[in-house]
Amino acid sequence: MSPEFLRRKNPGARPTAEAGPPTPLPEEVTAQEYQLKLHYAGKSSAGVRFKAGPRTIDEIPSMLAGIARSDVEVVEPLPIEYSQATPSIVHPSEAMQWLNAHHANSPITRHALMVLESIDAVDLAFDTFACGLLEGEIDTSGYPEYSAIVGGVASHWDEGNGDLVLRAVVGWGGRGVRGDTDRNGARILGGLLTNILANQYSMGLTALERPVPAAGRGGLVCAHCGFASAHERAFYCPKCGMRLLRG
Numbered sequence: 446m447s448p449e450f451l452r453r454k455n456p457g458a459r460p461t462a463e464a465g466p467p468t469p470l471p472e473e474v475t476a477q478e479y480q481l482k483l484h485y486a487g488k489s490s491a492g493v494r495f496k497a498g499p500r501t502i503d504e505i506p507s508m509l510a511g512i513a514r515s516d517v518e519v520v521e522p523l524p525i526e527y528s529q530a531t532p533s534i535v536h537p538s539e540a541m542q543w544l545n546a547h548h549a550n551s552p553i554t555r556h557a558l559m560v561l562e563s564i565d566a567v568d569l570a571f572d573t574f575a576c577g578l579l580e581g582e583i584d585t586s587g588y589p590e591y592s593a594i595v596g597g598v599a600s601h602w603d604e605g606n607g608d609l610v611l612r613a614v615v616g617w618g619g620r621g622v623r624g625d626t627d628r629n630g631a632r633i634l635g636g637l638l639t640n641i642l643a644n645q646y647s648m649g650l651t652a653l654e655r656p657v658p659a660a661g662r663g664g665l666v667c668a669h670c671g672f673a674s675a676h677e678r679a680f681y682c683p684k685c686g687m688r689l690l691r692g
């Protein structure tokens with residue numbers, strides 16, 4: 446004889462809970478509220494045109510002199526294998542690429558990239574970014590507080606003529622906002638732009654638009670430095686600035 450629990454139930458049987466009369470639904474549901482407000486913001490200056498060349502690239506970190514309150518780290522454009530890298534943890538493939546690309550950077554740089562990539566102020570498909578802590582505090586793990594201002598100088602190659610275009614970029618954000626951060630960000634942006642324009646290789650402000658980020662599967666491999674660009678329309682290697690050979 447099979448045990449009680451293996452017996453077939455009567456297929457027509459309905460639950461026979463000996464419940465009392467049904468509890469009426471409450472007029473209003475009592476809910477426990479949860480909320481997290483994140484606030485990211487930033488500013489980018491107009492572009493400043495430079496004659497292309499290794500001298501200019503080497504000069505860029507010095508443009509943060511007197512402004513940066515940490516070491517300045519230079520982040521180079523991402524190669525094709527990181528073309529989907531995005532600082533968004535709910536997209537694991539993109540997030541893994543982003544972490545693999547940036548896990549060796551300093552906490553300040555990683556925070557700056559997360560803020561500035563999230564608000565689309567920096568795009569490592571074509572930008573080279575020299576950045577550091579510009580104002581405010583870091584926590585005990587070395588990460589900037591929400592009111593700290595991070596940023597520096599982003600540069601990319603003008604696809605028209607191969608000139609280098611530099612711009613000042615600052616950003617901040619996290620769990621909170623402070624009333625004076627926007628004004629301080631504008632002041633620091635002005636200081637960075639002054640440093641860029643004061644450089645001996647500067648050719649002045651340019652109205653050039655930023656390149657349209659690559660949507661496809663990336664561009665060409667640089668014959669000069671071997672960099673595989675993730676920027677589909679690039680005519681100049683995002684990393685070394687040499688003309689890419691097509692066809």
Ligand SMILES: [Zn+2]
Nearest residue numbers: 667670682685
């Ligand atoms: Zn190259």
